[in-house]
Amino acid sequence: RASMWASTMPLGGAGDVLPVTGAGLAALGAGFSHADAAKADARETIRQGHLALVFFKAMQPGLLMLHGQDLAGALPLDWHVMADSEERWDPALAPRGAYALYRTARTTVLTRQGMPRAPVAYPTPDEQLNDPHSFLNGVHAITAMRERTGIAAGRVAARLRTQGRGCIALAV
Numbered sequence: 001r002a003s004m005w006a007s008t009m010p011l012g013g014a015g016d017v018l019p020v021t022g023a024g025l026a027a028l029g030a031g032f033s034h035a036d037a038a039k040a041d042a043r044e045t046i047r048q049g050h051l052a053l054v055f056f057k058a059m060q061p062g063l064l065m066l067h068g069q070d071l072a073g074a075l076p077l078d079w080h081v082m083a084d085s086e087e088r089w090d091p092a093l094a095p096r097g098a099y100a101l102y103r104t105a106r107t108t109v110l111t112r113q114g115m116p117r118a119p120v121a122y123p124t125p126d127e128q129l130n131d132p133h134s135f136l137n138g139v140h141a142i143t144a145m146r147e148r149t150g151i152a153a154g155r156v157a158a159r160l161r162t163q164g165r166g167c168i169a170l171a172v
Contacts, residue, residue: 021095022066023073023121026050037075038119046073046121051138058146061154061172066139072099073122073135101125 020028026049027037036042050073058064068074077097097118098110103126110116128134146152151172160169 019095020076021074021118022053022070023050024076024095026053027075027121034076034078037121043073043121047135047138050121050135051142054139055142058142059151059172060170061151061156064143064146064152068101069095069099069118070139071122071125071128071136072101072118073120074099074118075121077116077118103127 018025018028023046024037026046027042029049030042030045032042032046037046050070054066054070074095074097076095096115098115099118099120101124103124122128122135123131125136128136131137154172156170156172158171160171162169
């Protein structure tokens with residue numbers, strides 16, 4: 001699936017780096033193309049996948065940090081909005097598009113510094129507060145569970161062997 005997005009990048013992609021955001025990784029995992037990830041019908045699937053990524057991080061001891069990109073559901077920039085030619089494209093800038101955390105800033109196309117606005121999968125956080133099924137309220141439920149169970153203050157006692165490919169089990 002990573003090759004699906006890499007094929008939309010000029011000059012053979014970004015090498016061994018996958019320039020995505022959290023929401024972008026969830027979109028990629030769900031099989032959405034770069035263009036389809038920003039469409040309204042993809043948002044619920046992206047939200048569920050993104051919450052699964054946050055849940056994985058949250059169920060491990062230590063500090064849990066989310067970026068503003070996570071709260072906004074920022075998706076990676078398409079190279080066409082970042083450069084006027086393939087040679088001037090920088091894959092490191094793809095996950096660094098501008099995003100707004102308040103609804104009045106959502107209409108800006110470019111920042112004052114010239115950074116293009118990233119496509120987003122979620123409404124602004126202040127709008128998400130009113131939706132019980134929003135990404136932000138999902139994160140709230142996950143962090144409440146993390147606090148209730150004491151996982152945040154725990155420590156990893158062991159990494160257990162698993163049979164499944166790509167599986168991990170921790171004893172906390």
